[in-house]
Amino acid sequence: xxxxxxxxxxxxxxxxxxxxxxxxxxxxxxxxxxxxxxxxxxxxxxxxxxxxxxxxxxxxxxxxxxxxxxxxxxxxxxxxxxxxxxxxxxxxxxxxxxxxxxxxxxxxxxxxxxxxxxxxxxxxxxxxxxxxxxxxxxxxxxxxxxxxxxxxxxxxxxxxxxxxxxxxxxxxxxxxxxxxxx
Numbered sequence: 001x002x003x004x005x006x007x008x009x010x011x012x013x014x015x016x017x018x019x020x021x022x023x024x025x026x027x028x029x030x031x032x033x034x035x036x037x038x039x040x041x042x043x044x045x046x047x048x049x050x051x052x053x054x055x056x057x058x059x060x061x062x063x064x065x066x067x068x069x070x071x072x073x074x075x076x077x078x079x080x081x082x083x084x085x086x087x088x089x090x091x092x093x094x095x096x097x098x099x100x101x102x103x104x105x106x107x108x109x110x111x112x113x114x115x116x117x118x119x120x121x122x123x124x125x126x127x128x129x130x131x132x133x134x135x136x137x138x139x140x141x142x143x144x145x146x147x148x149x150x151x152x153x154x155x156x157x158x159x160x161x162x163x164x165x166x167x168x169x170x171x172x173x174x175x176x177x178x179x180x181x182x
Contacts, residue, residue, distance in 0.1 A: 010120055017058035024063055030080035031066045038070035044077065045069060056092040057119065096131055099123055103132035 024030075031046065038044040047069040053062045065078040078087075085093040098119060102111035108125040115121040115128075123131075 013058050013120060017056065017061055020056070020058060021061045021063070024061070024080075028064075028066065030078075030083075032079055036068050036079065038068075038073060038075060038077070040070060040073040040075070042070055042072035044075075045071070047076070050078070052090070054086055054090055054092060055095050055121065055123070057094045057098060057121070059120070091131070095121065096135070099128055099131040100135045103128050103135075108132070 028049065034046050035043040036046075045068065047067050049064050050067045051062055051064045053060050063080065065080045067076055067078055069076040081087045089096065091099070098121065099111070099115060102114050105111065106114060108128040111128045112123055112125045115123050
């Protein structure tokens with residue numbers, strides 16, 4: 001019975017993966033013109049289309065993405081990766097969440113086996129460990145209070161002192177002056 005359940009499930013996931021892949025790659029829909037602004041502020045030009053395989057909950061997807069390169073800062077980027085949450089990873093956000101959840105519940109080796117058995121995701125124990133560590137760093141960073149640069153803290157302190165001084169100056173004057181007696 002298990003074989004009767006799992007084989008069609010894997011086929012359905014493969015078909016779904018192909019459908020999503022075809023939809024995302026259709027008609028170069030991620031091309032956004034010959035130039036896009038780079039994070040440095042300068043224009044980046046469309047350089048080429050590049051393929052990359054991403055691991056998703058449906059299975060591997062090969063996406064062909066528009067690549068933009070900035071001559072000023074020598075950086076390159078893929079707008080589609082940014083919009084899909086794939087910018088610094090080869091795993092989809094849903095896959096990352098699944099791997100992180102499995103890593104929280106079991107050893108990395110057991111989590112790897114669970115992901116394969118339950119979701120059909122082939123993720124090595126080392127990849128499970130890397131995802132868990134990266135998620136831990138993200139959680140730590142989110143918990144840390146935002147640190148304001150020293151020059152801004154100093155400027156804010158001067159502004160507060162100035163405002164306090166002005167307020168104190170207003171109240172040093174007697175709001176109800178009485179005629180002085182000599």
